Amino acid sequence: MDVIRTENLTKIYPRHIGRAHGRSLDSLTLTVGANEVFGFLGRNGAGKTTTIKILCSLLRQTSGTAEVMGQPARSRAARRQIGYLPENPYFYEYLTPRETLEFYGRLHGLSRQERDGEWQKLSEMLDLRDIADQRVRGFSKGMRQRLGFAVALVGNPHLLILDEPMSGLDPLGRRMVRELILRLRDEGKAVFFSSHVLGDVEQICDRVGILVQGKLVDQGAIATLLRREVQRVEVIIEGLEESAIASLAAGAESHRISEAGCHFMMGDLDTANALAEQAIRAGGRLVEFSPVKERLEDYFMRRQITAEAAS
Amino acid sequence: MRTLAIARNTFREAVRDKVLYVLLFFAAAAIIGSKALGWVSMGQDIKIIKDISLASISVFGVLIAIFVGTSLVYKEIDKRTIYTIVCCPIHRYEFVLGKYFGLSALLGVVVLVMTGVAAVYVLVMGGELHGVFFLAALLIYAQLLLITAFAVLLSSLTSPILGAIIVFCIFVLGHAVEILRDLPPQLEGTTAASVLATAYYVVPNLTNFDIKAQAANGVAVDPGYVAWVLLYGLVYTAGVLVFAALAFEDKDV
Numbered sequence: 001m002d003v004i005r006t007e008n009l010t011k012i013y014p015r016h017i018g019r020a021h022g023r024s025l026d027s028l029t030l031t032v033g034a035n036e037v038f039g040f041l042g043r044n045g046a047g048k049t050t051t052i053k054i055l056c057s058l059l060r061q062t063s064g065t066a067e068v069m070g071q072p073a074r075s076r077a078a079r080r081q082i083g084y085l086p087e088n089p090y091f092y093e094y095l096t097p098r099e100t101l102e103f104y105g106r107l108h109g110l111s112r113q114e115r116d117g118e119w120q121k122l123s124e125m126l127d128l129r130d131i132a133d134q135r136v137r138g139f140s141k142g143m144r145q146r147l148g149f150a151v152a153l154v155g156n157p158h159l160l161i162l163d164e165p166m167s168g169l170d171p172l173g174r175r176m177v178r179e180l181i182l183r184l185r186d187e188g189k190a191v192f193f194s195s196h197v198l199g200d201v202e203q204i205c206d207r208v209g210i211l212v213q214g215k216l217v218d219q220g221a222i223a224t225l226l227r228r229e230v231q232r233v234e235v236i237i238e239g240l241e242e243s244a245i246a247s248l249a250a251g252a253e254s255h256r257i258s259e260a261g262c263h264f265m266m267g268d269l270d271t272a273n274a275l276a277e278q279a280i281r282a283g284g285r286l287v288e289f290s291p292v293k294e295r296l297e298d299y300f301m302r303r304q305i306t307a308e309a310a311s
Numbered sequence: 312m313r314t315l316a317i318a319r320n321t322f323r324e325a326v327r328d329k330v331l332y333v334l335l336f337f338a339a340a341a342i343i344g345s346k347a348l349g350w351v352s353m354g355q356d357i358k359i360i361k362d363i364s365l366a367s368i369s370v371f372g373v374l375i376a377i378f379v380g381t382s383l384v385y386k387e388i389d390k391r392t393i394y395t396i397v398c399c400p401i402h403r404y405e406f407v408l409g410k411y412f413g414l415s416a417l418l419g420v421v422v423l424v425m426t427g428v429a430a431v432y433v434l435v436m437g438g439e440l441h442g443v444f445f446l447a448a449l450l451i452y453a454q455l456l457l458i459t460a461f462a463v464l465l466s467s468l469t470s471p472i473l474g475a476i477i478v479f480c481i482f483v484l485g486h487a488v489e490i491l492r493d494l495p496p497q498l499e500g501t502t503a504a505s506v507l508a509t510a511y512y513v514v515p516n517l518t519n520f521d522i523k524a525q526a527a528n529g530v531a532v533d534p535g536y537v538a539w540v541l542l543y544g545l546v547y548t549a550g551v552l553v554f555a556a557l558a559f560e561d562k563d564v
Contacts, residue, residue, distance in 0.1 A: 053563075056394070056397075056398040057397055057398060058393075058394060058397055058398065058563070058564050059563045059564075060561055060563060076400040076401075076402070077400075079398060079399065079400040080400045082398060084394070084395060084398040086391065086394045086395065088391075089394075089395065090390055090391040090392050090394070090395075091392060091395070092320065092324065092392060094323065094324070094327060095320075103316055103320060104395070104399065106312055106313060106315075106316035107313050107316055107317075107396065107399040107400075107401055108399055108400060109312060109313065109400070148395075151395055152395075155400075
């Protein structure tokens with residue numbers, strides 16, 4: 001069974017004073033499977049947060065359907081299966097992490113024993129023990145994010161919906177989030193998250209969807225979406241005379257000189273191999289030979305430009 | 312349990328609201344200061360102390376209900392704390408009721424403390440206390456519960472400032488329903504007359520809750536009347552809360 005299924009999901013914000021009404025989401029149809037990490041990509045204002053808010057019952061769609069585990073997303077049965085981490089999570093500043101989890105445990109209808117069990121499990125998983133009795137008011141971004149994950153995991157939901165979970169985190173924090181998402185997938189959960197950090201998305205997602213101006217322009221496994229052929233090849237040679245560099249550069253797409261040597265950018269593997277052989281014959285030494293394939297960022301830019309041009 | 316959890320949290324939050332302490336300070340000052348008015352009204356000082364004490368409980372209670380109540384739901388949306396709450400498996404009406412009961416509990420404590428202070432002050436000043444004094448405080452609390460329901464309704468619909476103005480208007484009109492009913496003849500047939508006539512039927516008659524004069528003079532009040540007013544307040548409050556829950560049910564947050 002699909003964990004998330006939307007069909008023709010559309011959201012049009014009503015006209016308000018000083019704000020034009022707008023179609024934020026336009027006939028979004030997507031599916032997220034069980035035990036899958038799904039990256040939801042798009043520029044600011046593309047409709048990612050609107051989709052997430054509809055799935056989490058914060059917004060009501062103008063038309064279309066949104067289901068979680070086969071139930072309407074707005075139903076309580078669906079919300080029992082959802083753990084939600086908003087972008088920059090906000091909690092009651094005067095509560096401590098222990099009190100915060102106690103509060104959300106009550107909202108999930110957990111008994112005292114179950115709430116204690118949740119605290120034991122989540123405080124250990126997210127390293128909250130040292131800050132258990134400190135007020136949230138003084139927390140750093142990373143500490144808030146850890147608490148946000150703990151809140152999202154109260155009640156052991158099947159699906160985690162994360163809105164920009166890496167936003168504003170330092171490299172260690174981002175790594176923590178990546179590892180946590182993979183760990184949750186290993187535990188059998190599905191993770192649906194939006195992010196601008198495409199490098200992280202490429203590392204951990206099974207599938208991605210790209211939203212452009214409220215429309216889903218692509219969805220699928222990363223491996224099938226990206227171009228498989230080599231896009232270009234970077235060849236680095238050291239110890240070349242200036243005259244040899246000039247001669248080799250004539251056959252390259254571009255070149256530059258750094259401390260590592262001379263970098264030649266070649267269009268394909270054949271010309272790159274030929275250049276490397278010529279360079280060695282001219283007395284140079286091959287330092288690096290790197291075929292470059294399309295990355296998610298390249299793909300995202302390509303689809304973005306195509307879709308925006310089409311609209 | 313879910314409503315209770317939200318109510319407990321609302322209570323804790325409201326206790327931290329600085330507005331509460333400013334209003335409580337002025338309320339206490341008004342009760343203590345009532346002695347000054349007693350001096351200028353020959354032989355009436357205890358009556359004046361009782362009257363002003365109950366009026367202070369009513370006015371400052373209403374101000375707390377309006378200023379804290381009209382920001383209850385709005386603040387949760389503005390600070391985005393509502394995001395992770397509404398996503399939990401709760402009914403939206405449980406959230407609205409939780410906010411309402413949290414503030415109602417706080418007002419209960421406020422009325423209890425202020426009534427206690429006023430009662431002790433009356434006794435210290437050599438006065439005598441009758442049951443009707445406490446019945447008056449009870450009806451003030453019932454009135455506050457009704458005003459709080461309006462505040463929570465407006466908090467689901469609009470900004471705290473506009474909400475506070477509207478609830479204050481309801482409070483003022485609620486004490487002037489007799490005027491609304493007996494309009495001067497020159498207004499007959501005008502739009503103003505139909506608006507005011509509608510207001511007469513929509514706005515609760517808050518004068519029903521006012522037995523301060525009897526309490527100040529130690530005149531007994533029929534318990535049947537008190538029970539009827541409590542029932543009137545309960546039904547009206549429940550009705551307003553239904554509207555508040557409906558207003559929040561489909562609200563985009």
